[in-house]
Amino acid sequence: MDGRFASQRALLAQYGVTPERIEQRGKVAKVYTTNGVFALKALHDEREAAAVWQSLRYYGRRCPPVYGTRQQSPFAVDGGRLYYLQAWHDQGVKADDEVVRSFFRGLAELHRATIRTVAVKEEEIEAYRQQKKNEWQRARALWEERVETYESAWYMSPFQLQCCTYFHEVMRAYSFAEEQLAAWEEALKETKQWRTAWVHGKARLSHYVAPYWISWERAHWNSPVYDLIAAFRTHVQTFPPLARAWFDGIDEYEKALPLSAGERAFLYGHLAEPRGFVRCLERYEATRRTERNERAYVAALQRCYFAFKNMEAVVMHLVQRDAAQQQKEMSDAEAPIDEHGQG
Numbered sequence: 001m002d003g004r005f006a007s008q009r010a011l012l013a014q015y016g017v018t019p020e021r022i023e024q025r026g027k028v029a030k031v032y033t034t035n036g037v038f039a040l041k042a043l044h045d046e047r048e049a050a051a052v053w054q055s056l057r058y059y060g061r062r063c064p065p066v067y068g069t070r071q072q073s074p075f076a077v078d079g080g081r082l083y084y085l086q087a088w089h090d091q092g093v094k095a096d097d098e099v100v101r102s103f104f105r106g107l108a109e110l111h112r113a114t115i116r117t118v119a120v121k122e123e124e125i126e127a128y129r130q131q132k133k134n135e136w137q138r139a140r141a142l143w144e145e146r147v148e149t150y151e152s153a154w155y156m157s158p159f160q161l162q163c164c165t166y167f168h169e170v171m172r173a174y175s176f177a178e179e180q181l182a183a184w185e186e187a188l189k190e191t192k193q194w195r196t197a198w199v200h201g202k203a204r205l206s207h208y209v210a211p212y213w214i215s216w217e218r219a220h221w222n223s224p225v226y227d228l229i230a231a232f233r234t235h236v237q238t239f240p241p242l243a244r245a246w247f248d249g250i251d252e253y254e255k256a257l258p259l260s261a262g263e264r265a266f267l268y269g270h271l272a273e274p275r276g277f278v279r280c281l282e283r284y285e286a287t288r289r290t291e292r293n294e295r296a297y298v299a300a301l302q303r304c305y306f307a308f309k310n311m312e313a314v315v316m317h318l319v320q321r322d323a324a325q326q327q328k329e330m331s332d333a334e335a336p337i338d339e340h341g342q343g
Helices: 003-013 046-062 097-114 122-152 158-191 225-235 244-256 261-272 277-286 294-334
Strands: 021-025 028-033 036-043 076-078 081-087 116-119 193-199 220-222
Touching: 003 028, 003 036, 003 076, 036 046, 046 081, 046 097, 046 193, 097 193, 097 225, 097 244, 122 158, 122 277, 158 193, 158 261, 158 277, 158 294, 225 244, 225 261, 225 294, 244 294, 261 294, 277 294
Parallel strands: none
Antiparallel strands: 021 028, 028 036, 036 081, 076 081, 116 193, 193 220
């Protein structure tokens, strides 16, 4: 008998469960029994266990029930590691537009249940903005330095040529992100308030099996915008164009939980940040020239670019949406009132 299977059987015995077959699905064991199919998942540490337990307290009806052991504990222990057991839930439907919209509505309902407003100090706001500004400036400096080197070469490799081709778009994205973060800082310095909620921490379609949310190990207190950023960053990793529902997702979210001007600026700035490019560039530079697989590095850079263009389209859609709404509000405010009190 396989050692892992024997260990899992011993774990399941703590729940009084006898498996017929066990399939390993990444970090989760899919357990087949005569009484149904279960998911057995390992936790890395007590912090993850606390996150799962807190999530059950806050969002019990939105989480699949966690089965207790024979000792009435929500977690089984084996070899110093903690495990929990739930019913197995397949995402039985294709992730079409309505599923994506439902995902955003469900996320807003979660956040609304625990949303709270906290006071923030100007020093905290300035420190965060400076941290991000420094991070982005280092990335920009690296890009500029390498592009200057590539452009001065007699012959550029395919990867180097792609870097130069994307350079100006990436620089504009960093500038836009910094503008949005400045707008966020200005908004918070005025209100000195910020909203937090118990966020999922890894919000993505694979963790949403309506009406349930699964995999709460990364849950923590943070701005609700954190989950929106995580969701978009995961799902823009595809060949353009992005499905229309992703453009409408924030509208669906805001029907249940409208965002403030500061939250929108924070969201747009972090979505616009050109992620992945610098890491790809550093890996390329760290590899010896004789060992570089140009085709593989070009493909990796193109994947970053495709995700970047998907995200750019989402952000521009949101910015234009906001501008149109502001224009409408201004027009409504300026509309003349007739003698009957109608515009």
